[in-house]
Amino acid sequence: xxxxxxxxxxxxxxxxxxxxxxxxxxxxxxxxxxxxxxxxxxxxxxxxxxxxxxxxxxxxxxxxxxxxxxxxxxxxxxxxxxxxxxxxxxxxxxxxxxxxxxxxxxxxxxxxxxxxxxxxxxxxxxxxxxxxxxxxxxxxxxxxxxxxxxxxxxxxxxxxxxxxxxxxxxxxxxxxxxxxxxxxxxxxxxxxxxxxxxxxxxxxxxxxxxxxxxxxxxxxxxxxxxxxxxxxxxxxxxxxxxxxxxxxxxxxxxxxxxxxxxxxxxxxxxxxxxxxxxxxxxxxxxxxxxxxxxxxxxxxxxxxxxxxxxxxxxxxxxxxxxxxxxxxxxxxxxxxxxxxxxxxxxxxxx
Amino acid sequence: xxxxxxxxxxxxxxxxxxxxxxxxxxxxxxxxxxxxxxxxxxxxxxxxxxxxxxxxxxxxxxxxxxxxxxxxxxxxxxxxxxxxxxxxxxxxxxxxxxxxxxxxxxxxxxxxxxxxxxxxxxxxxxxxxxxxxxxxxxxxxxxxxxxxxxxxxxxxxxxxxxxxxxxxxxxxxxxxxxxxxxxxxxxxxxxxxxxxxxxxxxxxxxxxxxxxxxxxxxxxxxxxxxxxxxxxxxxxxxxxxxxxxxxxxxxxxxxxxxxxxxxxxxxxxxxxxxxxxxxxxxxxxxxxxxxxxxxxxxxxxxxxxxxxxxxxxxxxxxxxxxxxxxxxxxxxxxxxxxxxxxxxxxxxxxxxxxxxxxxxxxxxxxxxxxxxxxxxxxxxxxxxxxxxxxxxxxxxxxxxxxxxxxxxxxxxxxxxxxxxxxxxxxxxxxxxxxxxxxxxxxxxxxxxxxxxxxxxxxxxxxxxxxxxxxxxxxxxxxxxxxxxxxxxxxxxxxxxxxxxxxxxxxxxxxxxxxxxxxxxxxxxxxxx
Numbered sequence: 001x002x003x004x005x006x007x008x009x010x011x012x013x014x015x016x017x018x019x020x021x022x023x024x025x026x027x028x029x030x031x032x033x034x035x036x037x038x039x040x041x042x043x044x045x046x047x048x049x050x051x052x053x054x055x056x057x058x059x060x061x062x063x064x065x066x067x068x069x070x071x072x073x074x075x076x077x078x079x080x081x082x083x084x085x086x087x088x089x090x091x092x093x094x095x096x097x098x099x100x101x102x103x104x105x106x107x108x109x110x111x112x113x114x115x116x117x118x119x120x121x122x123x124x125x126x127x128x129x130x131x132x133x134x135x136x137x138x139x140x141x142x143x144x145x146x147x148x149x150x151x152x153x154x155x156x157x158x159x160x161x162x163x164x165x166x167x168x169x170x171x172x173x174x175x176x177x178x179x180x181x182x183x184x185x186x187x188x189x190x191x192x193x194x195x196x197x198x199x200x201x202x203x204x205x206x207x208x209x210x211x212x213x214x215x216x217x218x219x220x221x222x223x224x225x226x227x228x229x230x231x232x233x234x235x236x237x238x239x240x241x242x243x244x245x246x247x248x249x250x251x252x253x254x255x256x257x258x259x260x261x262x263x264x265x266x267x268x269x270x271x272x273x274x275x276x277x278x279x280x281x282x283x284x285x286x287x288x289x290x291x292x293x294x295x296x297x298x299x300x301x302x303x304x305x306x307x308x309x310x311x312x313x314x315x316x317x318x319x320x321x322x323x324x325x326x327x328x329x330x331x332x333x334x335x336x337x338x339x340x341x342x343x344x345x346x347x348x349x350x
Numbered sequence: 351x352x353x354x355x356x357x358x359x360x361x362x363x364x365x366x367x368x369x370x371x372x373x374x375x376x377x378x379x380x381x382x383x384x385x386x387x388x389x390x391x392x393x394x395x396x397x398x399x400x401x402x403x404x405x406x407x408x409x410x411x412x413x414x415x416x417x418x419x420x421x422x423x424x425x426x427x428x429x430x431x432x433x434x435x436x437x438x439x440x441x442x443x444x445x446x447x448x449x450x451x452x453x454x455x456x457x458x459x460x461x462x463x464x465x466x467x468x469x470x471x472x473x474x475x476x477x478x479x480x481x482x483x484x485x486x487x488x489x490x491x492x493x494x495x496x497x498x499x500x501x502x503x504x505x506x507x508x509x510x511x512x513x514x515x516x517x518x519x520x521x522x523x524x525x526x527x528x529x530x531x532x533x534x535x536x537x538x539x540x541x542x543x544x545x546x547x548x549x550x551x552x553x554x555x556x557x558x559x560x561x562x563x564x565x566x567x568x569x570x571x572x573x574x575x576x577x578x579x580x581x582x583x584x585x586x587x588x589x590x591x592x593x594x595x596x597x598x599x600x601x602x603x604x605x606x607x608x609x610x611x612x613x614x615x616x617x618x619x620x621x622x623x624x625x626x627x628x629x630x631x632x633x634x635x636x637x638x639x640x641x642x643x644x645x646x647x648x649x650x651x652x653x654x655x656x657x658x659x660x661x662x663x664x665x666x667x668x669x670x671x672x673x674x675x676x677x678x679x680x681x682x683x684x685x686x687x688x689x690x691x692x693x694x695x696x697x698x699x700x701x702x703x704x705x706x707x708x709x710x711x712x713x714x715x716x717x718x719x720x721x722x723x724x725x726x727x728x729x730x731x732x733x734x735x736x737x738x739x740x741x742x743x744x745x746x747x748x749x750x751x752x753x754x755x756x757x758x759x760x761x762x763x764x765x766x767x768x769x770x771x772x773x774x775x776x777x778x779x780x781x782x783x784x785x786x787x788x789x790x791x792x793x794x795x796x797x798x799x800x801x802x803x804x805x806x807x808x809x810x811x812x813x814x815x816x817x818x819x820x821x822x823x824x825x826x827x828x829x830x831x832x833x834x835x836x837x838x839x840x841x842x843x844x845x846x847x848x849x850x851x852x853x854x855x856x857x858x859x860x861x862x863x864x865x866x867x868x869x870x871x872x873x874x875x876x877x878x
Binding site: 015016018019022023026027030031034168169171172173174176177178180181183184187188189195196286287288290291294295305306309310317320321324325328329332 | 711714715718719720721722723724726727728730731732803807810811814815816817826829832833836837838839840841843846847849850853854855856857858861862865
């Protein structure tokens with residue numbers, strides 16, 4: 001741990017907080033008015049609702065209306081809503097509330113445990129998104145690196161050219177469209193996998209997890225098939241550049257086995273760019289993973305996002321934006337750390 | 351999001367070369383550089399990459415001949431030409447109303463619902479031998495009129511009453527009866543309502559009178575003088591009339607399914623193939639009455655080159671209109687964001703010091719923005735028009751170019767001619783735009799082409815989530831509707847495959863062209 005590395009770390013953390021803060025400010029200022037309306041509406045409904053339960057007698061309809069208006073005004077004042085959303089007091093209040101995911105109740109969604117609090121609903125979805133996303137990324141990275149190094153050792157071969165074409169193709173295909181095609185082939189035509197990835201067994205069933213895994217196969221395959229080609233393509237280019245360096249030729253001359261040179265010496269030197277590449281791709285495919293969830297009805301954050309947009313459930317949308325930003329930033333930050341570990345230049349200066 | 355990914359990939363592919371550039375700059379002796387820079391003003395960058403870029407752009411012929419030699423480049427150009435052809439066809443070949451009325455169900459009412467393309471019979475496993483959807487019109491001379499199916503119009507005078515007969519001759523050869531049939535008309539009438547009679551002459555010359563009624567003004571779509579009407583095969587009058595003909599059949603027929611009864615053999619349960627003639631007779635009691643047009647629609651399960659969707663829209667039209675929209679989005683987003691990125695990066699690199707530091711901090715912040723959630727928020731609460739979406743995508747698209755052009759500007763600003771013009775007292779803006787940016791332009795062409803697919807994919811993904819411009823048919827929009835209708839698990843392949851293929855092919859075309867430009871201009875970094 002040198003001071004250069006600490007400085008690097010410090011800069012990254014500052015960057016992360018600036019991004020998080022600015023996204024929150026943007027989100028709140030875009031959604032603020034809508035959120036206010038949503039809360040005011042719910043106050044109105046609850047006042048009218050409680051009135052009809054209390055059975056209070058009124059002389060005529062205007063008096064009843066006056067009473068309702070008075071109650072609503074009172075409640076709004078209690079909630080601190082009489083100031084506009086952009087007043088500094090309320091703005092920071094909202095900011096803090098979003099940061100601890102205290103976003104009240106969702107109007108349309110219920111978590112598996114029956115709670116309608118936004119926090120519970122979102123927290124329940126996070127592991128499912130991470131399960132699909134991390135497993136597929138890990139497999140993509142492993143397959144891509146292995147294949148890429150293999151292709152670098154036989155550059156310009158037929159296999160290499162095929163992979164280049166495959167990589168370019170898979171980069172221009174939308175993941176979600178490929179997912180729809182996979183559903184068409186494997187669920188409709190061959191009837192091997194279910195078309196919807198939401199398991200039918202209840203979540204407290206002991207076999208729920210296995211059912212979930214079975215339902216995960218199709219989205220998982222979709223992401224891996226479209227992902228590994230371009231990773232292999234990039235790894236191949238980085239490694240084949242390194243294979244032309246003199247020190248590698250010297251190792252060959254020394255009689256070190258080819259496999260060892262490829263997977264140990266060359267790969268180690270190619271690690272920093274490969275790590276950035278995989279990591280950035282990973283961060284980039286985060287959005288893609290959301291759409292894959294939508295296509296397959298995978299019960300994760302992306303699906304929830306999609307449904308919340310359809311029903312305009314503002315608290316859920318704000319919460320999800322915050323959580324996905326957070327996950328994204330943590331990913332990018334950990335990439336930086338790994339990069340710094342592999343590339344000694346970062347530790348020394350900058 | 352994919353947009354970002356493409357940008358990142360693009361950026362990463364460059365990283366090694368940029369590193370090398372820097373190394374060369376640091377380690378290589380400066381004497382060589384100075385010689386280059388002074389001898390030829392055009393050869394600015396001291397590495398091979400720069401030399402080749404500038405030399406080749408100056409020599410257009412070499413560039414074109416090298417481009418033509420690359421197979422992938424040619425493939426890209428061919429796909430691009432097809433897209434341009436589709437764009438031209440969209441603007442000149444099909445009525446503009448189809449674009450404006452894309453979301454108006456009334457415009458598409460004559461089409462069948464979820465019909466597969468007419469060529470789906472070639473692949474036996476994709477569709478049954480189902481009848482084609484037939485729209486015969488008395489006025490338009492469309493394709494259906496030119497074949498064996500045709501419309502003839504005759505006017506006779508019976509006891510002082512004008513009788514206009516529209517005869518529809520149909521050659522029916524399918525093994526299955528049509529789904530239904532429908533006759534629509536529009537006419538100009540005076541006070542006495544005209545009457546309409548429909549008779550069908552079957553291949554064995556039997557004549558069935560299937561409908562007779564006077565035309566009362568319809569409630570919808572009529573003003574004082576023009577009456578529009580539709581007679582469906584499920585009409586109760588047809589049902590009643592057909593009761594008289596049940597005796598012709600040797601077996602039990604149902605009058606509630608006139609389309610089956612009218613197209614069946616009389617001896618056995620099968621379809622009677624041959625020439626049918628629908629005579630639609632209008633009895634006009636006033637000399638001023640005029641028949642404007644009439645149509646016979648024979649409901650089938652196959653329609654057009656690309657079939658139809660659940661709202662009866664002709665997918666051919668939607669797919670063709672998608673081409674100009676995709677090209678517009680892709681090219682405008684990539685061009686503008688790369689120009690912005692380039693200027694931004696060059697300013698940072700040229701000015702250096704504090705400016706550089708702060709501009710690059712801002713760039714870093716932009717780099718770590720999660721694209722998809724922000725795009726969702728922005729299109730939800732700012733707007734969804736296609737121009738706004740283009741703006742949003744530019745907002746997230748300029749960072750990669752900024753980094754690359756900054757590192758190139760750092761080199762260029764040390765060359766003697768730049769320092770010379772600084773000494774003369776030229777303003778910074780002039781130096782940036784006259785001396786530095788022109789040197790980067792060749793590199794931009796390749797970057798623009800390579801970043802087009804990212805923009806197209808991003809727009810498609812946004813439309814797919816349901817946040818695209820709803821008033822315009824885009825490929826992403828079509829796929830969004832296909833997903834909402836669960837097309838994949840219902841096996842509606844014609845609704846699914848073509849739009850995605852077009853998105854992929856468009857992206858592919860630009861990547862291939864971009865890669866080829868890059869490898870021609872920069873032979874050291876051959877990619878393909």
